[in-house]
Amino acid sequence: MTNRFSRRNLMGVPAAELGAFLASLGEPPYRAKQLQHWICRRLAASFEDMSDLPKGLRTQLQSLAYLADPVVLDVHRASDGTAKYALQLEDGLVVEAVAMPMEGHTTLCLSSQAGCAVGCRFCVTGALGSGRNLRAHEIFGQFRVLMREEGLVGKGVNVVFMGMGEPLLNLSHLVEALNFLSETVSLRRITLSTAGVVPKLYALAKLPRRPNLAVSLNATTDEKRAYLMPGVARWSLAELIGALKAYPLEAGRRITIEYVLISGINDSLWDARRLVQLLLGLRVKVNLIPLNPDPRFLPGLVPPSESVINAFAAHLAAANLNVTVRWSKGLEVAAACGQLRGQLRVQAPSPPAP
Ligand code: SAH
Ligand code: SF4
Numbered sequence: 051m052t053n054r055f056s057r058r059n060l061m062g063v064p065a066a067e068l069g070a071f072l073a074s075l076g077e078p079p080y081r082a083k084q085l086q087h088w089i090c091r092r093l094a095a096s097f098e099d100m101s102d103l104p105k106g107l108r109t110q111l112q113s114l115a116y117l118a119d120p121v122v123l124d125v126h127r128a129s130d131g132t133a134k135y136a137l138q139l140e141d142g143l144v145v146e147a148v149a150m151p152m153e154g155h156t157t158l159c160l161s162s163q164a165g166c167a168v169g170c171r172f173c174v175t176g177a178l179g180s181g182r183n184l185r186a187h188e189i190f191g192q193f194r195v196l197m198r199e200e201g202l203v204g205k206g207v208n209v210v211f212m213g214m215g216e217p218l219l220n221l222s223h224l225v226e227a228l229n230f231l232s233e234t235v236s237l238r239r240i241t242l243s244t245a246g247v248v249p250k251l252y253a254l255a256k257l258p259r260r261p262n263l264a265v266s267l268n269a270t271t272d273e274k275r276a277y278l279m280p281g282v283a284r285w286s287l288a289e290l291i292g293a294l295k296a297y298p299l300e301a302g303r304r305i306t307i308e309y310v311l312i313s314g315i316n317d318s319l320w321d322a323r324r325l326v327q328l329l330l331g332l333r334v335k336v337n338l339i340p341l342n343p344d345p346r347f348l349p350g351l352v353p354p355s356e357s358v359i360n361a362f363a364a365h366l367a368a369a370n371l372n373v374t375v376r377w378s379k380g381l382e383v384a385a386a387c388g389q390l391r392g393q394l395r396v397q398a399p400s401p402p403a404p
Contacts, residue, residue, distance in 0.1 A: 057113075060085065061118050062230070090230050119191045123137065123138050130151070133200065135196060139188055162189060163219065164184065171277065184215070190227045192213075206235075211261075217244060218251065218254065228261060243264040268310050272287055305335075307334045308337050309336060309339065310339045313354040313358070326366060335371075338362065338366075
């Protein structure tokens with residue numbers, strides 16, 4: 051791909067193409083590996099930083115090529131250290147990604163699409179409507195930028211696809227991005243969260259190497275699910291649970307079931323009882339997420355009180371389900387995952403730095 055100044059983006063380029071490009075500059079085949087190492091493992095921001103490439107080649111690369119990382123437009127940092135980034139892609143679209151410091155490690159929450167067609171009633175990204183699929187290098191680019199900006203290069207991190215978009219509606223690009231990511235992050239530390247696109251769950255199950263799986267269930271009857279998550283209502287809960295039963299899990303691994311608790315909608319003890327029934331026989335852990343409210347985009351929706359949340363959790367625990375409540379991080383800056391909205395920009399992006 052060339053930009054409007056006819057320089058070539060070298061991010062997300064398959065090894066063979068990279069080799070051909072370097073060969074056209076008279077470089078030996080091993081240079082492609084060296085370059086890829088700098089892009090995928092060392093997460094270098096520029097050719098100038100690639101210290102073991104000859105100076106002449108670095109200068110040549112700078113005039114002929116560039117690395118199309120998203121541009122940081124904005125960062126909001128909460129007092130707990132959570133940092134929400136607004137990142138601009140080459141076509142001017144803005145996506146969001148979040149760095150959440152936890153005990154002992156940082157979790158990066160990345161976006162897979164700009165917007166989301168599933169249209170969940172409780173989700174700000176859903177309120178945006180469908181956006182485009184992100185390309186592999188745009189997904190990997192979020193990781194590169196956050197790792198550098200947060201001073202994490204060389205450190206262990208967890209990655210969750212819980213930002214904007216439905217990863218299983220962009221599976222091929224996501225798998226490509228996972229290949230880049232898994233150069234430095236073990237797949238065991240990467241989690242893909244899906245609203246439950248059933249045919250794509252079967253496709254995911256067939257991959258030779260898979261990340262951890264999280265499924266946003268959020269409802270215990272087909273009617274409630276159709277109301278809350280219209281874009282995945284064509285698959286019944288029975289079909290979804292069937293796909294999860296068939297999903298191959300490594301020893302010691304579980305599927306995470308995410309359940310956003312919304313006052314008066316899915317938080318009754320009847321819901322809790324039905325949830326227990328639905329999950330019988332599955333190797334799961336349940337993550338209860340009190341709704342992150344947003345009066346502007348999600349009018350009328352509020353989280354349950356703490357006592358209702360605790361009673362719901364206690365009911366699941368009494369049925370021997372492994373359950374945790376995710377008290378949102380970064381609420382002050384609405385930085386929590388699932389609370390990302392981006393902004394649609396229309397002006398042309400500035401060209402990459404020479
Ligand atoms: N599309 C995928 C991944 C992105 S959403 C999915 O739905 O799983 C990531 C998580 O954020 C999902 O579990 C979703 O249910 C949750 N979420 C969305 N909006 C939320 C809100 N307003 N408050 C709390 N969690 C929310
Ligand atoms: Fe899309 Fe997930 Fe938001 Fe639903 S919760 S609209 S699937 S991003």
